[in-house]
Amino acid sequence: MGKTIIEKILQAHTKDEVKPDRLIEADIDLAFANDITAPLAIEDFKLMGAKKVFDPEKVALIPDHFTPNKDIKSAEQAKLVKEFAKEYGIKHYFEVGRGGIEHVLLHEEGLTLPGDVIIGADSHSCTYGALGCFATGVGSTDLAAAWALGKLWFKVPRTMKFIYHGKLKRWVGGKDIILFTIGQIGVDGALYRAMEFSGDVIRELPMDDRFTICNMVIEAGGKCGVIEPDEKTIEYLNGRAKRNYRIFKSDPDAEYEKIYEWDLSELEPQVAMPHSPANVKGVSQLRGVKVDQVVIGSCTNGRLRDLAIAAEILKGKKVHPDVRVIIFPGTQRVYKEALKLGYIETFIESGAAVSTPTCGPCLGGHMGVLAKGETCISTTNRNFIGRMGHKDSYVYLASPAVAAASAIAGEIASPEEVMKG
Amino acid sequence: MIKGKAWKFGNDIDTDVIIPAIYLNTTDPEELGKHCFEPIFPNFKERVSKGDIIVAGKNFGCGSSRQHAPIAIKACGISCIVASSFARIFFRNAINIGLPILESEEASEKIENGDEVEIDLEKGIIKDLTKNLEFKAEPLPESVLEILASGGLVNYVRRKLGGE
Ligand code: SF4
Numbered sequence: 001m002g003k004t005i006i007e008k009i010l011q012a013h014t015k016d017e018v019k020p021d022r023l024i025e026a027d028i029d030l031a032f033a034n035d036i037t038a039p040l041a042i043e044d045f046k047l048m049g050a051k052k053v054f055d056p057e058k059v060a061l062i063p064d065h066f067t068p069n070k071d072i073k074s075a076e077q078a079k080l081v082k083e084f085a086k087e088y089g090i091k092h093y094f095e096v097g098r099g100g101i102e103h104v105l106l107h108e109e110g111l112t113l114p115g116d117v118i119i120g121a122d123s124h125s126c127t128y129g130a131l132g133c134f135a136t137g138v139g140s141t142d143l144a145a146a147w148a149l150g151k152l153w154f155k156v157p158r159t160m161k162f163i164y165h166g167k168l169k170r171w172v173g174g175k176d177i178i179l180f181t182i183g184q185i186g187v188d189g190a191l192y193r194a195m196e197f198s199g200d201v202i203r204e205l206p207m208d209d210r211f212t213i214c215n216m217v218i219e220a221g222g223k224c225g226v227i228e229p230d231e232k233t234i235e236y237l238n239g240r241a242k243r244n245y246r247i248f249k250s251d252p253d254a255e256y257e258k259i260y261e262w263d264l265s266e267l268e269p270q271v272a273m274p275h276s277p278a279n280v281k282g283v284s285q286l287r288g289v290k291v292d293q294v295v296i297g298s299c300t301n302g303r304l305r306d307l308a309i310a311a312e313i314l315k316g317k318k319v320h321p322d323v324r325v326i327i328f329p330g331t332q333r334v335y336k337e338a339l340k341l342g343y344i345e346t347f348i349e350s351g352a353a354v355s356t357p358t359c360g361p362c363l364g365g366h367m368g369v370l371a372k373g374e375t376c377i378s379t380t381n382r383n384f385i386g387r388m389g390h391k392d393s394y395v396y397l398a399s400p401a402v403a404a405a406s407a408i409a410g411e412i413a414s415p416e417e418v419m420k421g
Numbered sequence: 422m423i424k425g426k427a428w429k430f431g432n433d434i435d436t437d438v439i440i441p442a443i444y445l446n447t448t449d450p451e452e453l454g455k456h457c458f459e460p461i462f463p464n465f466k467e468r469v470s471k472g473d474i475i476v477a478g479k480n481f482g483c484g485s486s487r488q489h490a491p492i493a494i495k496a497c498g499i500s501c502i503v504a505s506s507f508a509r510i511f512f513r514n515a516i517n518i519g520l521p522i523l524e525s526e527e528a529s530e531k532i533e534n535g536d537e538v539e540i541d542l543e544k545g546i547i548k549d550l551t552k553n554l555e556f557k558a559e560p561l562p563e564s565v566l567e568i569l570a571s572g573g574l575v576n577y578v579r580r581k582l583g584g585e
Contacts, residue, residue, distance in 0.1 A: 023564045036445045037486065037487070039448055040448050040489075043448065047575045047579070048575050048578040048579045048582060049582055049583065050578070065445070066446060071446060073446035073447055077446060121486055122485075122486050123485050123510055125486075137510050138486065138510060138513060139486055139488040139510055139513055139514035139517055141488065141514070141518065141573075141575060142513055142517060142574065144574075144575070144578070145574055145577075145578045148578050149578060149581065149582075187433055187480060187483060188433070188479055188480040188483070188506065188508075191480065191506060191508070191509070192509050221509070223509055276433070363437075363485075364441070364442050364443060365442055365443070382437070382484065384435045384437040384438065384484060385437065385438055385460050385461065386437055386438070386460040387437050387442075391460040391461075
């Protein structure tokens with residue numbers, strides 16, 4: 001019986017025999033945390049009596065959630081992280097102004113590579129699976145244990161395969177594919193499972209869209225998402241990869257718990273309604289829903305291609321008078337590129353605010369918190385009750401294309417319509 | 422032996438509901454406990470008694486990896502969570518900080534709000550004393566029992582580091 005890509009990667013990192021549902025101890029290639037999960041990990045790391053991290057090259061710290069510090073308590077947490085990085089010789093510490101949102105930054109920096117076993121104390125650490133590695137989110141104590149020992153226990157996940165056929169329509173991309181999928185299988189449809197994405201549609205997708213897909217596997221309960229590396233992956237890594245890497249692929253006779261297969265040729269842009277990422281409808285069914293705020297960015301859709309699409313739609317147009325638009329590039333590098341390509345000017349001309357890279361509004365932290373009764377359409381990944389502010393606020397999740405179109409229309413709108421008008 | 426009153430919750434209780442992100446600027450359990458379940462169940466901490474038990478539906482603790490969520494629940498005095506299933510990271514976090522959790526679909530369905538519940542963790546037996554019912558929970562995996570036996574992951578690693 002053949003093995004899946006995830007089983008092969010895990011096998012390359014452990015002496016134990018890898019089989020679904022088995023418990024194994026695997027070596028870690030990268031273990032990282034942010035400004036809200038690192039303080040707890042640091043506390044535990046010290047309680048464990050650890051004197052040093054297992055390998056300072058394999059640890060990263062990214063202050064991104066409440067930075068630039070939103071209040072005194074946040075500033076103190078960020079300070080603690082910075083001091084820890086100094087004290088333990090952590091090279092991959094990314095200060096505000098030299099970093100950005102962790103899950104856009106780490107792959108951009110070439111620190112997450114095919115064949116790796118990666119853990120992050122953040123649930124969206126599953127993003128990196130788009131490069132063909134095993135990447136998953138853990139809690140702070142797990143992370144501290146990995147910092148101390150360089151290893152962590154895992155239950156080998158069973159794999160579900162998702163095959164997408166056909167040719168995507170204009171304005172349909174990675175976000176629509178993953179929203180559609182979550183809508184089909186539900187928020188626990190892949191609980192504890194590895195989600196392997198494949199098919200012609202995936203092969204055609206640029207890397208930025210692939211990251212968007214793997215970013216949201218956690219919203220289906222998945223442990224990790226994965227896409228087999230191909231020429232697009234290798235091209236992406238050229239000049240970027242900081243270490244050597246290994247490419248694994250699933251065997252043709254690998255065992256899958258379940259295989260889903262869809263033709264996406266007729267798929268229209270998808271939108272998840274409040275208060276669940278699985279509450280998904282086609283954009284045409286939601287026309288007329290008024291919005292107060294539009295957010296474009298985050299670890300789901302804060303990459304250059306996302307901003308390019310938003311700029312294409314906003315170019316020469318004005319944001320609706322009743323709407324405020326906040327656009328936050330994922331990293332400083334994305335920001336700079338967007339500036340060079342004229343996107344930032346387009347955004348400002350259209351009447352949108354452009355923020356420094358931060359998680360800020362995505363988790364209702366700062367820089368775009370919603371008031372009672374307000375509705376927001378956002379390119380982020382969660383629309384739980386109170387996620388972006390008041391418990392009586394409403395969040396719709398969509399692609400940058402739909403978000404930008406809605407910004408102009410003042411209500412949920414399809415990009416096609418707005419571009420025609 | 423754990424004994425307490427059941428507090429029932431539905432399916433897909435997420436970490437933003439357990440502890441909203443605005444309170445993540447602290448790691449103090451007391452402070453986190455005060456805001457536990459605030460969006461759906463304000464003043465939860467004041468309403469529960471020490472030792473009470475949460476009984477929930479499927480996918481409890483979905484969403485963020487924030488360990489603050491089980492910490493907040495534990496700080497309210499909750500002694501155990503029974504659910505038909507847990508989100509993966511929440512499951513690990515709860516074990517790692519020493520908050521016992523058990524999976525039982527039947528117990529999750531049959532136990533009602535306010536029932537007196539008794540739990541034998543080692544045997545994985547859940548009893549509804551009000552209704553005189555008994556349920557068997559999924560046994561915990563071996564590695565998890567090892568961590569629990571050490572008194573949580575921190576102690577487990579401390580021992581390993583000391584011994585190696
Ligand atoms: S952008 Fe949002 S989802 Fe992504 S890491 Fe930040 S808070 Fe989490």
